[in-house]
Amino acid sequence: MLTRIDHIGIACRNLDETVEFYRSTYGFEVHHTEVNEEQGVREAMLKINGTSDGAASYLQLLEPIREDSPVGKWLAKNGEGVHHIAFGTADVDADAAAIRDKGVRVLYDEPRTGSMGSRITFLHPKDCHGVLTELVTSATEH
Ligand code: CMX
Ligand code: CO
Numbered sequence: 554m555l556t557r558i559d560h561i562g563i564a565c566r567n568l569d570e571t572v573e574f575y576r577s578t579y580g581f582e583v584h585h586t587e588v589n590e591e592q593g594v595r596e597a598m599l600k601i602n603g604t605s606d607g608a609a610s611y612l613q614l615l616e617p618i619r620e621d622s623p624v625g626k627w628l629a630k631n632g633e634g635v636h637h638i639a640f641g642t643a644d645v646d647a648d649a650a651a652i653r654d655k656g657v658r659v660l661y662d663e664p665r666t667g668s669m670g671s672r673i674t675f676l677h678p679k680d681c682h683g684v685l686t687e688l689v690t691s692a693t694e695h
Pocket of ligand 2: 562687
């Protein structure tokens with residue numbers, strides 16, 4: 554079951570400048586940063602609020618480390634902005650399988666590693682009314 558908005562993914566050209574915008578404009582602080590080589594991004598997670606199940610909601614700021622990565626390609630075409638939304642679930646495997654059975658393309662056969670040791674998969678935006686949609690089980694939940 555999808556129980557929360559885990560994060561909103563935002564594509565940016567310069568992670569440090571974008572982090573500073575969110576800090577100075579809204580007061581959001583960086584909770585975690587990492588490079589995810591497989592996804593081709595350098596990223597910062599800004600924690601917005603904790604939830605009762607031990608997980609949380611974040612903004613995920615994403616700077617591409619390769620032009621041919623999903624975020625690099627998207628930035629070249631669209632410029633900076635909202636890249637994807639991510640729903641949180643305690644069981645990404647079960648939810649991905651159930652959604653695949655409804656005819657929506659799930660991009661990975663098995664969930665891959667996302668921010669902070671989470672397990673993630675994606676639904677094709679063309680099957681989701683134009684929204685690239687991620688499913689996340691946080692490390693605290695698996
Ligand atoms: N939101 C909405 N539509 C998108 C999109 C996005 N983020 N990215 C691509 N599309 C659309 C394109 O506009 C294009 O539409 P048209 O054919 O109408 O022009 C179509 O999808 C194909 O786009 P493309 O540029 O040719 O890109 P690809 O097909 O090579 O890749 C996708 C698209 C979704 C398969 C790829 O972006 C992907 O695998 N995404 C999942 C991984 C990811 O995004 N990782 C970064 C985030 C990591 C994290 O969150 O931790
Ligand atoms: Co994400």
